[in-house]
Amino acid sequence: MKAIVLHQVTEPEALHLEEVADPTPEQGEVVVRLRAASLNHRDLNICQGQYAGLRFPIIPGSDGVGEIAAIGTAVEGWKVGDAVIINPSLDWGDDPHVQGPTWRILGLPDNGTFAELVKVPASAIYPRPAGLTDEQAAALPLAGLTAYRATVTRGEVQSSDTVLITGIGGGVATFALLIAKYMGARVSVTSGSYDKIERACSLGADEGYNYKTTDWVKAVRSFTNGKGPDLIIDSTGGRTFEQALDAVRPGGRVVSYGATTGITPELTVRRVYWKQLNVRGSTMGSPADFRGMLSLFGENGLRPVVDKVFPLAEAGATLRYMGQAAQFGKIVLRVSATT
Ligand SMILES: NC(=O)c1ccc[n+]([C@@H]2O[C@H](COP(=O)([O-])OP(=O)(O)OC[C@H]3O[C@@H](n4cnc5c(N)ncnc54)[C@H](OP(=O)(O)O)[C@@H]3O)[C@@H](O)[C@H]2O)c1
Known part of the structure; x- marks a missing residue:
C-alpha cells in the first residue's frame, strides 16, 4: 500500500x-x-x-x-x-x-x-x-469526540447556559460550537480573525471577539450582564486560560482540553477558590x-x-x-x- x-x-x-x-x-x-x-x-x-x-x-x-x-x-x-x-x-x-x-x-x-x-x-x-x-x-x-466530551460530558452544557469557546477557528472548537448550539446554549466565541468570527456566527454563534484587538474578558462580561459565561471551553492554554478563570461567572465551569499557546505563566489560585470554580480537564x-x-x-x-x-x-x-x-x-x- x-x-x-x-x-x-x-x-x-x-x-x-x-x-x-x-x-x-x-x-x-x-x-x-x-x-x-x-x-x-x-x-x-x-x-x-x-x-x-x-x-x-x-x-x-x-x-x-x-x-x-x-x-x-x-x-x-x-x-x-x-x-x-x-x-x-x-x-x-x-x-x-x-x-x-x-x-x-x-x-x-x-x-x-x-x-x-x-x-x-x-x-x-x-x-x-x-x-x-x-x-x-x-x-x-x-x-x-474531543468536543463532545469537553462540551457535554465534562462541560455539562445546559440550554440555559452562555458558553464561551476560545479560538473558534480550531477543528475541535468548531465542533464544540455546533454541539453547544444543538444543546440550545447561547454561544460566544473568540478568534484572531474577524472572518472566522463571521463564519462562526453563520454557524449559529451569537457573538464573537477578536482576541488580538479586543479585551474579550470585558466584552463577554458585558454580553452576560456583568456576570460572565457559565461555561468556558478552552484549548489555547497560555495566558488565555488565566483570562478564562477571570471571565467565567462565579461558580462556573472552565473545561481545558489543550494548550496550543503553551504553559500558563501566571495562575491566580485565589481566583479558583474565591469564585468557587469548577476547572475540568478533558481528553478525547x-x-x-x-x-x-x-x-x-x-x-x-x-x-x-x-x-x-x-x-x-x-x-x-x-x-x-x-x-x-x-x-x-x-x-x-x-x-x-x-x-
Ligand atoms: N485533549 C485532547 O484530547 C485533545 C484533542 C484534540 C486537540 N487537542 C489540543 O487542542 C488544541 C486545538 O486542537 P485543534 O486540532 O482543534 O487545532 P487547530 O485546528 O490547529 O486549531 C488551533 C486554533 O487555536 C487558536 N488560537 C491560537 N492562538 C490563540 C489565542 N491566543 N487565543 C485563542 N485562540 C488561539 C486558533 O484559533 P483562531 O484561528 O480562531 O484564532 C487556531 O485555529 C491543540 O493544542 C491540540 O493539541 C487536545
Missing part, C-alpha cells in the same frame, strides 16, 4: 507517499481500506518532535473512514465491505471518568490513517453515519462519548465543517497549512483517489 511514513523528526514538507507492506489483521483486529482521513494538531506536533513517546517509523493520522478490507480471527458482527468510521481513542478501559493505562490514540504508537490501509482493533470501528460525504465523515472522529473520550457524538451527526443531524480537502500525497504541505492556523474547521485528506 501507499502511506505517509515519518522516519524522523522533520519539517512537514519532507513527507511524501511511500510503498510499504499491507497490514494483516490479527486476533480481534480488522483492516480498513480508507476513503478519507483528516488532520489534527497532534499530527503536526508528532512530525515536529513535540510529542511524548515518539517512535519511528510511524504512519501518522488518527481519523479515518472507509470499508473493511480484511478481518482477523475472533471478530464478530462485521463483514468485508462494511462501511465504517474509526474511533481513534483506543482501549479506553473500564472507567468512563478517565482513560486506563493502556489507552492510546491511533497514529502513535499504532500506525495511523495517512495510508491506504490501517489496522485497528475491531472494538474501534462503528457503522459509518449515513448522509455525510466521505470528507465530512472523516472530519468527525478525534475532533468530534470514552466509547460512550464516541457513540454520543455519532448520534448528533448524520442524516437528520449536524454536519461537520470541512475547511479544505487535499490529496493524501500532499499531507506534508497540508500539515504546514494547518500550522498557519488559516483554516476554519477540519482539513481533510482524500485517500481513495490515490489508489
